Amino acid sequence: MSIWEENVRKVVPYTPGEQPDFPDMIKLNTNENPYPPSPLVEKALKEMDADALRLYPAPAADALVEGLAAVYHVKKEQVFVGVGSDDVLAMAFLTFFNSDKPILFPNITYSFYDVWADLFRIPYEQIPLNEEFAIVPEDYMKENGGIIFPNPNAPTGVEMPFEEVERIIAHNPESVVIIDEAYVDFGAASVLPLIEKYENLLVVQTTSKSRSMAGMRIGFAFGSEKMIHYLNDAKYSFNSYTMNRPSLILGSAAIQDEAYFRETTAKIVTVREWTKKELKRLGFSFPDSKTNFIFATHEHVPAKELFEALKKQHIFVRYFNKPGIDNYLRITIGTEEQMKKLIAFLEQYL
Amino acid sequence: MSIWEENVRKVVPYTPGEQPDFPDMIKLNTNENPYPPSPLVEKALKEMDADALRLYPAPAADALVEGLAAVYHVKKEQVFVGVGSDDVLAMAFLTFFNSDKPILFPNITYSFYDVWADLFRIPYEQIPLNEEFAIVPEDYMKENGGIIFPNPNAPTGVEMPFEEVERIIAHNPESVVIIDEAYVDFGAASVLPLIEKYENLLVVQTTSKSRSMAGMRIGFAFGSEKMIHYLNDAKYSFNSYTMNRPSLILGSAAIQDEAYFRETTAKIVTVREWTKKELKRLGFSFPDSKTNFIFATHEHVPAKELFEALKKQHIFVRYFNKPGIDNYLRITIGTEEQMKKLIAFLEQYL
Known part of the structure; x- marks a missing residue:
């Protein structure tokens, strides 16, 4: 070597x-x-102006952020966007998980969590699911440097009821708790309303599944203004212009079509x-x-x-x-x- | 707090x-x-299929990587792509600059270098330009944890001659040397041919300036197969799918039109x-x-x-x-x- x-x-x-x-x-x-x-995406694609591609996109991704804020009834200061929820989650790991204590996540879950933890040298503990493949809330009520799990979990598909998720968040005011809701739109309950109550909660979603936009790589997160501010500081320090013009235009179109x-x-x-x-x-x-x-x-x-x-x-x-x-x-x-x-x-x- | x-x-x-x-x-x-x-970009945009956006893009960005390899006469294993050269550079800092020794770059240069170093906790030393705003090669011939500078430099516009750049690279076989060639296509000489000679050299370019594609966020790098492999390992651990479908399609079109x-x-x-x-x-x-x-x-x-x-x-x-x-x-x-x-x-x- x-x-x-x-x-x-x-x-x-x-x-x-x-x-x-x-x-x-x-x-x-x-x-x-x-x-x-959505047909609105096809329309926006057909109307897209090739000439404008010579200009940088808006660094704050305003069109998309404001669109998400309107659709999800939050303030634009509570919205973060990235190149797929993977980019959002990677940036959240980098920003929020800097403790010496291990972060906690399930042993059977999205296979990227331990990869990010390894990449950023974050200590972690993988907590076994129970025999029904369910996450046990009590397991997440011990000392930790942060908590993340998908709800519903992947690849099991199992949903944790809203009240249980809240119990975990309420028990962990000293850590950032990230709920990865990539699959929430197919019948599960989102804890999005809880961002008003817990300033250490980040709710991550994506246009890849329920909006049929996996090919566009558009993820987003909701949280307190404070958290989103920290996330944006890190993001601007990594890459100020992550969302290209097609993402802003087509992403905005996709989320409009309720x-x-x-x-x-x-x-x-x-x-x-x-x-x-x-x-x-x-x-x-x-x-x-x-x-x-x-x-x-x-x-x-x-x-x-x-x-x-x-x-x-x-x-x-x-x-x-x-x-x-x-x-x-x-x-x-x-x-x-x-x-x-x-x-x-x-x-x-x- | x-x-x-x-x-x-x-x-x-x-x-x-x-x-x-x-x-x-x-x-x-x-x-x-x-x-x-290029008009080829407009044509590709008009022909783009909205339906396909529901599917993930190719994680290895094959169309774009192979296109770049063909246009620049290198192997596809020597090409890395990212969401603008900022993404390429950020990933390169994360991957290659892990020494306890400071990395070296000019005091007047692209304003992102110290931001990435701070973000990733990389020690660094900013070396003054001379009175003519030129980088002095001898200053980069001391112990270091890596070297990066743009050529031509920004915001000065000054080019360092090919031979001088090579002198710096040749003197630093123990560090990764990154030459940021964002502006090379307006009359300067690229050190791209040197990737065959120095396995620790990374040459970074972009479609943002000379290809009129700032709005698409497409950057790329050339280096030894070994370096590109390390970069890809880190990139896949951060976000496997960074390049969305429009980037692959329009980026490929842009680089074809010589x-x-x-x-x-x-x-x-x-x-x-x-x-x-x-x-x-x-x-x-x-x-x-x-x-x-x-x-x-x-x-x-x-x-x-x-x-x-x-x-x-x-x-x-x-x-x-x-x-x-x-x-x-x-x-x-x-x-x-x-x-x-x-x-x-x-x-x-x-």
Whole structure:
């Protein structure tokens, strides 16, 4: 190893999920939305001015921040935006988790938390879920340098009731508590209203799932003005202009269309509930999901075998080769037609 | 201060340059390109598919990385991309500058270097330029934890000759040396060929200036496969999907159009040389610029007064209220017509 390499920050890199690309595929592996973005997004795209791309975007991302503030009924000083919720979360780890005490998060959860903690040299403790794959609130009532978990949790899909989440936040006034609500729009309750009550609470959401904009990389967070100010200070010190012009324009369009949002998320919830019944009928079990995916295991057939069999049919689901969850498949909810094809194949295969 | 705030990373935030917006303005304050992006970008924008935005972009940004590799005649394993060169540079600071020894950069330079060093708690030493605003290579031949400077330097516009840059690199095999070539395409020499010779050299460029794409936030870097691998490991640990679909599509289009690139950068160089003559005639002096801006001071009239007078006419230039450069204006090269208006106003005012 050369001497310059000794000062390189070495990390175990996160491996992004497979992104297969076949014309006939049924892509149920990365929790994307099966419906296109709102027609308002297409309209805004068609009207976008190429000439304006020569100019820097607004560094405060005003159009998007003000749009989010209006849609979510908060002040613009309570809104932070980033390049996907990953950027928002990474910036929040960097900004808020600087204690010597370990931050706490579940052992089965979004696979990026330990990656960020390692990258930024943040001590952490991974707390086991209970046997029903639920987060136990009491486990988060001990000394810590910060708390983060998704609600609903991923990849389990399990929602913690609003009151329980509040109990954790109320018990931790000395730490920043981040609730990662990437999947909240598919029937779970958001703790967004609690940002008025707890100045140390950050609620993170995204346009990637419920707004069908994974390809745009637009995440956002709500918190006290104080927290958002700290986050922005760090963000401006990292990259002042994170949101490019298309993100500002198309992101603003996407969040405006409340009717389309309600219609498409409702469709996904309906198809999810149908899929749950069918999977149960075929011998699968799963924690109850409030997200756009189901985390399922079969009574006889190993998950890995099913994963491979589905793959051969160009039906892509997610398989995690990790202790404790290696007999589960995370199946994204697609269109009704896609889920019928999935169920038909499983029925014939099993 | 609440207890949770004690663990917040506190930074002196970078203040982005003013972004005025008047229909009649002449905007010469943020080094944007006065010409629109290539017609290929407009074409790609018009053909962009809104439906595809529901899907995650390719995490390795293949289309853009492969396009850059082809245009710049390097391997794709030697290319890194980010959300503007700021993202590339921030990630490079995080990845490569982890020594206890100070990193070295000029005292008058891109104002983000000390901000990143502060954000990541990197020790640093700011080395004075000489009286002609030039970087003195010998100053960078002492013990250090890394070296970074722009070439040409900003906001001075001064180019260090290729041989001198190589002398610095050759003298520092134990550190990572980053050459920030944001402005290299306006007549300076790039040290890109040296990445084959020095595995610790990173050359950073951007589409913001010479490709008229400031609004898209696309930066890139070239280096040894080893360095790019380390950078990608850190990047994937921070945010796997930094480049959104429009960036991949429009960025790829922008770098393809070599003819347009040569034509527009040549126009800017021509207008710059004309502007230099006119400014000299009016009593200005300036270090010789190889960039798309001129860093000028007047023999009688204070820079601040000129800055304010120009502002009243909606002609925006950049004024830095910092010791050593507070009698200088950084004037971006606009179109011929814009520069004629600037000179006409100055002629009448002085």
